[in-house]
Amino acid sequence: MTGMNIWIIMIAVMVLSFIIQRVLQSKFEKYGNIPAPGGISGAEVARLMLERNGIRNVEVISIDGRLTDHYNPSDSTINLSREVYSGRSVAACAVAAHETGHAIQHAKGYAPLKFRSAMVPVVTFANNTVQWVLLLGVLMINLTPALLWAGIALFALTTLFSFVTLPVEIDASRRAVNWLTTEGIVDERTRPMAVDALKWAAYTYVIAAIGSLATLLYYIALANNRR
Numbered sequence: 001m002t003g004m005n006i007w008i009i010m011i012a013v014m015v016l017s018f019i020i021q022r023v024l025q026s027k028f029e030k031y032g033n034i035p036a037p038g039g040i041s042g043a044e045v046a047r048l049m050l051e052r053n054g055i056r057n058v059e060v061i062s063i064d065g066r067l068t069d070h071y072n073p074s075d076s077t078i079n080l081s082r083e084v085y086s087g088r089s090v091a092a093c094a095v096a097a098h099e100t101g102h103a104i105q106h107a108k109g110y111a112p113l114k115f116r117s118a119m120v121p122v123v124t125f126a127n128n129t130v131q132w133v134l135l136l137g138v139l140m141i142n143l144t145p146a147l148l149w150a151g152i153a154l155f156a157l158t159t160l161f162s163f164v165t166l167p168v169e170i171d172a173s174r175r176a177v178n179w180l181t182t183e184g185i186v187d188e189r190t191r192p193m194a195v196d197a198l199k200w201a202a203y204t205y206v207i208a209a210i211g212s213l214a215t216l217l218y219y220i221a222l223a224n225n226r227r
Contacts, residue, residue, distance in 0.1 A: 006218045013211040020207055024200045028067070031091035031193045032083065038185030042084040042096035049100040049179055050078075058103045062086070069095050071102035073117060078103055090186065094194040097180050098201070101172030112167045123161045130154040134219065145223065152219050159216045162209040169205050173198040 040048070046060045060078045062085040063069075069080050078099050084092045105113040130151055137148030177195055180186045186194050 006214055006221060009214040010211065010218065013207060013214055017204075017207045017211065020200065020203045024067075024204060027197050027200050028091045031094070031197050032087065032089045034090045034190065034193060035088055036090045036093045036185055037187045037190060038093065038180075038183065039088060040093070040185065041086055041088050042080050042092035043086065045093045045096040045180075045185060046078050046080065046100045048183070049097055050103060052179070052183075053104050053107065055103060055107050060085075069099050071099045071106070073102075073106050076103075090190045090193045091197050093180060093185055094176060094197050095201075097176035097185075097194075098172050098198055101175035101179075102168070104175060105168065105172060110168070110171065112164060112171070116161065116164045116168055119157070119161050119164065123157055126154040126157045130158065138222070141223070148219070148223050152216070152223060155212075155216055155219060159209070159212040162205070162212045165205055166202075166209060169202050173202060 038045075043060050043062070050056070050058055050060075058076045058078060060080065062082050063079045065081050066083065067081065069084055071078050078096075080096055080099065084095045086092075102113070104110075133147065133154055134151035137144075137151040141148050176198065177186075177191065180194060181191055
């Protein structure tokens with residue numbers, strides 16, 4: 001693959017990423033105004049889902065921001081943005097159930113999540129150093145080409161991490177939709193809405209992984225062309 005082709009892919013990824021973010025925001029605004037048939041809040045969804053799965057050591061808390069929702073395995077907390085925590089919409093219930101799905105993965109020892117969690121310390125180090133190593137590697141490519149390859153190796157770890165994240169996110173969404181349906185929190189009319197909201201959220205991870213891979217290929221092509 002030539003450098004020009006990689007640049008085309010990277011530009012396409014940036015455009016798609018922008019489009020996906022805009023569509024995602026519009027989907028959550030739309031479904032955030034549609035009440036969930038179950039009539040309970042996102043926080044209540046998370047706590048009930050935890051209880052149904054026999055998980056009692058995870059706390060559900062409210063945090064600032066929008067679309068900042070996440071599960072933190074280090075302190076066993078499900079962190080929900082205020083509109084999700086208190087909201088009783090289809091979007092709020094879907095997001096809360098998705099993040100609780102991660103807590104269930106953790107409790108049940110879901111293999112891709114265990115692998116992803118094991119990668120976190122290494123990927124954190126890679127993220128903190130990769131830009132400087134790559135920059136020095138590019139500037140000194142004729143003197144020390146091995147430095148650029150070291151940067152590429154670090155970046156490859158972050159790319160691998162982004163792809164390992166995909167099955168973790170997809171499985172959490174699957175668990176969320178199945179549970180919401182079984183518990184009657186969504187019905188035949190609103191279930192497709194929950195699926196649609198989580199699908200577009202998943203697309204952000206897909207496009208991020210593709211973008212990371214395209215960037216990795218660019219640096220590999222750069223290193224090969226300087227041989």
